[in-house]
């Protein structure tokens with residue numbers, strides 16, 4: 202016996218990946234519903250070898266459904282997630298709406314799976330920001346060994362992190378560069394993204410950090426350890442899929458680079474590709490469609506006490522969103538709902 206599963210946002214980047222991953226990981230599905238806005242009613246989306254007709258979320262009754270995977274942005278989530286929860290359907294949400302609510306668990310299954318039991322507080326579980334998810338997967342096993350004090354991270358985030366419109370803007374701007382008179386002005390992003398990089402993701406806060414940078418700090422504390430200090434600089438780059446991060450870590454205890462590499466090789470969700478030769482590391486185009494968080498360039502930072510540098514790459518639509526959400530659904534299934 203399986204579950205009755207809803208995918209809300211099924212026409213979007215994350216929603217489509219959630220459908221793919223439910224199928225790839227053979228999640229025990231008895232019945233599935235694909236939802237989006239009224240605009241998409243009747244649109245067809247794939248689920249394995251089946252085709253699903255998208256339904257309007259406004260008209261959907263969540264009664265009798267077990268799990269709803271949401272990827273519809275905060276505004277629509279605010280309306281429909283409480284409706285689903287009140288009907289007894291557990292919501293796993295990709296938006297940032299509930300991530301900082303102390304009553305709502307924020308989960309990366311490789312890091313804090315035990316938090317799944319708190320789902321019952323509000324029948325909602327939050328999925329982290331894409332850049333946080335891959336980073337904490339890499340930090341967790343190292344923290345367990347040598348206690349992390351401080352992290353300095355710079356991100357190189359792909360345009361798919363800004364949804365379908367972000368991908369379209371990079372594609373159209375790039376094509377427009379070669380056709381006189383067809384230049385495409387910046388709209389989704391603050392400046393030209395084709396052949397450029399933009400050191401702003403989300404809005405500016407009074408501190409001078411952007412909201413994306415603040416999210417990496419706040420979410421790492423909630424998921425991994427409130428004692429860890431994180432400072433981030435988040436940058437949008439002209440890559441379609443795959444976020445990269447340069448991570449500098451300071452530990453309480455000394456951690457040798459070879460031991461760190463061995464620890465990461467054994468850690469769940471991680472693939473180490475770290476040959477000190479040309480091309481002996483992973484780039485974003487190589488991680489697209491994969492489940493793993495790749496770690497490369499592991500090396501001592503001798504400019505601080507107990508320092509380490511590494512390079513971390515993952516498919517932001519997968520570990521950064523859809524895969525993590527499905528892994529949370531698996532946790533719920535295995536540890537709490539236990540139907541499958």
Ligand SMILES: NC(=O)c1ccc[n+]([C@@H]2O[C@H](COP(=O)([O-])OP(=O)(O)OC[C@H]3O[C@@H](n4cnc5c(N)ncnc54)[C@H](OP(=O)(O)O)[C@@H]3O)[C@@H](O)[C@H]2O)c1
Nearest residue numbers: 210212213214215237238241273274277296362364365522
């Ligand atoms: N992309 C990432 O890397 C990433 C990572 C982590 C979290 N997230 C979060 O996941 C969510 C979706 O992101 P995305 O990248 O998939 O965006 P997207 O490609 O732009 O897709 C947005 C989806 O939301 C649906 N939607 C929009 N307004 C709606 C409404 N009022 N009612 C019902 N459905 C509505 C859209 O349906 P229509 O097609 O009908 O408009 C579409 O299915 C966002 O909250 C985002 O912050 C994204």
